[in-house]
Amino acid sequence: MIFYMFNLHIPLGYGGLSIVAYTLHQPVLDLQTQALSLLLFQVLELSAALFLLSRTIKPEYDLVNFFKTIKSPAERNWLLASALGFAVLTSLVFLASLVADRLFGAKAANNPLVREILLSSDISATAIVLVNCIIAPLLEEAVYRGFLLTSLASTMSWRNAVVISSAIFSVAHFSIDNFLQLFIIGCVLGSSYCWSGNLISSIAIHSLYNASILMIIFLS
Numbered sequence: 001m002i003f004y005m006f007n008l009h010i011p012l013g014y015g016g017l018s019i020v021a022y023t024l025h026q027p028v029l030d031l032q033t034q035a036l037s038l039l040l041f042q043v044l045e046l047s048a049a050l051f052l053l054s055r056t057i058k059p060e061y062d063l064v065n066f067f068k069t070i071k072s073p074a075e076r077n078w079l080l081a082s083a084l085g086f087a088v089l090t091s092l093v094f095l096a097s098l099v100a101d102r103l104f105g106a107k108a109a110n111n112p113l114v115r116e117i118l119l120s121s122d123i124s125a126t127a128i129v130l131v132n133c134i135i136a137p138l139l140e141e142a143v144y145r146g147f148l149l150t151s152l153a154s155t156m157s158w159r160n161a162v163v164i165s166s167a168i169f170s171v172a173h174f175s176i177d178n179f180l181q182l183f184i185i186g187c188v189l190g191s192s193y194c195w196s197g198n199l200i201s202s203i204a205i206h207s208l209y210n211a212s213i214l215m216i217i218f219l220s
Helices: 002-014 016-024 031-056 078-104 112-120 122-153 158-171 179-196 199-219
Strands: none
Touching (some): 016 031, 031 112, 031 122, 078 179, 078 199, 112 122, 122 179, 158 179, 179 199
């Protein structure tokens, strides 16, 4: 996790645009270049993370098995887990937002930069949708639920593993304002994965949630 955070996540996820701006000698990147650059660096981070996981997981497992369902005594449908998880997640985030607004004052839910990118061109909008609804859910669920949560759960109760992995997931986004919201998201995704034993359920919830946020930003 330390290698991933400091050699992949931070340089690519947060330093990627600076690298592009320096390479192109453009202090300010246009919106389409920003969107395509984000897509490129997310794909690179996902590819590198999956390669790293394939080198570090136990020899008796391969990367394909990493995404397969964990067998449990009871049949647990990942579709049901996804539907319930998404409903619980949206409800909890909405309640947390109401509490935060009461305590700290209302803040605009809109993200002006993301909205500008969505409206700037079809290419930019497609790149942002791919990043938020496909690449990021695959990457973050593989790392934080598939690897980190599973590793922690092998040495402690699954509830403690969910809490710790969710806290790390939240911190990794470097957003103080959204820490609680991201922590709640991590707990719901982790619980869904533990209940269903299928990483696809948490990926589906993550993707649907991100898609709903993009839709709200686009329509706001």
